[in-house]
Amino acid sequence: MKVSLNQKILSRNDDFAAKNKAYFRRRGILCLNFISSPGSGKTTVIARTIGALKGKLNIAVIEGDIKTDTDAQKIRAAGAEAVQIETHGACHLSAEQVANALTLLNSADAKVIIIENVGNLVCPSAFDLGEHRRVVVLSVPEGDDKPVKYPGTFAEADVVLINKIDLMDYLDFNLERVLADIRAVNPDAVILQISASTGEGMQAWYDWLTKNAGAE
């Protein structure tokens, strides 16, 4: 009973994901789904990216949060359009919520749409939103055991951003172990070391994004 209902929910989600994917294809938009623990720095990464690529790459953002629209406000302050989805307790975004948000976006010329999922390293990874690429953010203070403890999430990442590397000196974080553990479940992921607050390492991320948006 539980299984068949979950399959029903997932199958309904997949229908909307396929519609979203078709929407992105028709408009030539690259869509990214950002997944991480709460507080890994997703919003800061996205806001800094918007500022750095202003005039070169038009980015719009769909923000998922259980409550508040503070992240959407930060994105708007960085200079991009943002639509906020409040999930009111739900632990992940659904493709249907994203489909509704797409009808509210005005940016006719967006080349990239970034979906910032609810802060949760588990549930969002089970729901395809129609994105082209999945970006998992792991911040140094979370600890070097996260890839081995949450292998499913890391296995499905196209890009892993290891964020807050400026805090590496103050913490016991074995980078070699993290890289090996990600590689063990996901040999193909692009892994970049960044600090969204200092800017260190961000250029490689901008280059990846610009190239994948076909805007080189």
Place this chain on the structure above:
Amino acid sequence: MKVSLNQKILSRNDDFAAKNKAYFRRRGILCLNFISSPGSGKTTVIARTIGALKGKLNIAVIEGDIKTDTDAQKIRAAGAEAVQIETHGACHLSAEQVANALTLLNSADAKVIIIENVGNLVCPSAFDLGEHRRVVVLSVPEGDDKPVKYPGTFAEADVVLINKIDLMDYLDFNLERVLADIRAVNPDAVILQISASTGEGMQAWYDWLTKNAGAE
């Protein structure tokens, strides 16, 4: 349909929670349910507590993780019995899993059982495990906006441990804001500032625990 099934799952969970609660009552055990984001330092808090209270308070631990038993190994290294539950993808512990784990615990003289839930600031808060007190850990690097973004989890905490305060100097973290936002949804929670790695502030937590276990 969705709602009625969720109610069925929750009602089944509540049956097991009531059985767990009766088990703790019969044996005079204080049970705590630790909830937080991945990487907030739950395991380090628990391991340090075990070491500090050795000989004074007998603590046993039930560890919840999606995968691996590394946390249970850390608890055993600190000198306490630990039973590991691997949820294999599930984003929270259920009362039934805890009931099964209780049958595996040998410590006949444990006065405190700590359940370390799956690292997830959302889903575990919906599931009563039969605990007496809920402890939510928020680490400084996660940011000062977490209580307002995850109000449901903070509203149900009996204790909030603000961990990694040794990193406060390196981060932009407005402590006054965090305290006010927790108070806004939960006027009664005990809020303690700690660093489980340096030991700062831990004595107040040990005092709370010893008092609530009736072991003063």
